Amino acid sequence: MRCEIVAIGTELLLGQITDTNSTYIAEQFSASGIDCHYQVRVGDNIARIVEALEVALGRAEAVIVCGGLGPTQDDLTREAIAQVMGVGLYRDDEALRLLVSVFAARNRTMTDNNLQQADVPIGATIIPQVMGTAPGLICPVGEKVIYAVPGVPDEMKEMLARAVLPDLLRRSGEVAVILSRTLRTWGLGESALAEVITPRVDALDAAGPGAPTIAFLASGIEGVKVRVTVKAESEKAANVRLDAEEAELRALIGEAVCGIDDETMEYAVGELLVAHGLTLGLAESFTGGILAARAVAVPGSSRWFTGGIVSYASAVKEELLGLSGPVVSVEAAAAMAAGVRELLHTDVGLSTTGVAGPDPQEGHEPGTAFAGLALPGAGAFGTQLRLFGGRNRVREMGTIAAYDLLRRTLLNL
């Protein structure tokens, strides 16, 4: 089954935004065994969209079009598809009803230009929206098909998973299941990690075709990801193979594995805190609230996250956290952790202090940073973090490094 990707938007052609939607769709296709031989980007121009769709349909059994479904005059995808299908557009009652209900639910007035989002090429079926306003479309063209999804990434991803991929897989009659699992790691560089798992990669290579494959993905502040992909006759069989491969890799990588698939570092920390029945308070200086924001983004974090102090100005560190003396030091990190633990009455206090840059502070260069940890009955300690890069990268890396300190400490409790 071949499916080409057509991304719509003059802003893509002007280089004003990068087309990450196509990357995402391509990755999903690849994981599902759907071949994508071409990706095309075209502007908000009806004749050129039609031309792009016709070229793509000439080469593949299916095309997914991303973008151009909104309420403005620039949104021409519906009309272009209708031309390719050789049909007209009609205003779909069901699409209209859903559209009206979205605006009503948000207590917003629906202006007339929104109505075009309920227009549907004759013969097409709609993919109802669950997040935004414009529905997606499934448009048969002879034996082939054009899917239209919104350009808003979250809406696109949701429709792709719910409607497009299932329909594509049904059409392809593909029985093999391709599944991937990603092991997230933190604390090892890409080359160090590669060396650690070389024996396993060699063993899989020797096993020949059909064996699981392993790929690396250096993911910046998310560490290095190791992705295992297997092919099997059923989802159950694929998962059995993934489980076995995950166990092999965990034995090699050890506690640098901090999560699976979408599990973030802070998710791992939350699970460990809950397992130990502990609550967490945060004292943040150079990370400025990022640890807290990541904590509350974990569903159910109210079980373990109590709150935090963003002590950006030194006066806040002194007055609320009882700090005195230099703030960029291992002692300050420990004192902040102990201070916030006491102030918020939590079991654990975790802190960050350091220099995000661009200017030095207290004679320390940007990237100089410390995390502090206070635990029940164990006093407080601090440790230096090894960070590099610009201001925001130092902050993001410092956040993960501080959480990793807590994670490894809890693992060994």
Next chain:
Amino acid sequence: MRCEIVAIGTELLLGQITDTNSTYIAEQFSASGIDCHYQVRVGDNIARIVEALEVALGRAEAVIVCGGLGPTQDDLTREAIAQVMGVGLYRDDEALRLLVSVFAARNRTMTDNNLQQADVPIGATIIPQVMGTAPGLICPVGEKVIYAVPGVPDEMKEMLARAVLPDLLRRSGEVAVILSRTLRTWGLGESALAEVITPRVDALDAAGPGAPTIAFLASGIEGVKVRVTVKAESEKAANVRLDAEEAELRALIGEAVCGIDDETMEYAVGELLVAHGLTLGLAESFTGGILAARAVAVPGSSRWFTGGIVSYASAVKEELLGLSGPVVSVEAAAAMAAGVRELLHTDVGLSTTGVAGPDPQEGHEPGTAFAGLALPGAGAFGTQLRLFGGRNRVREMGTIAAYDLLRRTLLNL
């Protein structure tokens, strides 16, 4: 002058990397007045590369091919271009000499597979490398032209600036400069904004070709962006036209304009605080530190940002901020703002409280949220925010909405 972009690489089709090269090239073309109507990505397959090049050459006067010039068997761009030109490849002496000298300068042994990088389609001229190993190519096809540049971003950028853009501009005889400016807005939906500026869009349409163009970009939590693009004979003249158009649009949109180009909402708030000589303290509940994290991400924010309290657990709201009674209410928002202003000794206190979801709280549905504001000598007040979407979207939207409350209040101080 039209030039299409063809990016080569199976890794693009598998979604393993995002094609930022095309974004960069497109942006450079746009700034140079070169029209790009299509961008295509194709894998390391000779027949498909040839097909992509032929389709592109059928539509445009020029094509730039990015990638596939390296030393491996997967590097097929040279051969594909030769097929499109209907010629053979020869090993170019000059290219070979340069290649050998690069390896010699790096004290590296040149393996045989590197030799193919000196292969050139008959009739093409090379663009010598100054950074890597593979030279670029300028390949005439009748009156048209194919440029080939490496896929390594730095090498591509260097060759684009040094050889490709000058050659394209020489061919086009184009002297125009195209510049864009983006007005960021918050508080109006895309369709409401479209209606507000309809008179201006109509006037520009009536002015005919050469008039500035206006485009909308719904940018999720960044609000809706309005982009003006002008064409002029010089950068200075283009900026004069952009200034005039920005003034027209500001008159229509009013204070919903919160920034220009890369200026974020929190940047705008910071500028206003500095202008009024005010410091800010934050008390965050459902936003959980995102306001603070965004504040410290603004360069120079220590001039106005003192710190914040992430009062996730109700006990923290009560003990540190002096709150009593329900926490999901307009009164609680006002009390939190007043409380943090007092606790951190700042001029301004800004707060958020509400239900991010997925579960209701105090009988309120997710999305129910309030911001509070305490100002010098003006007491404290709260207001309800209109938020929707999932847990993280509610948090992100709530952050911007709270900052917008402060921004508008400071504007009218």
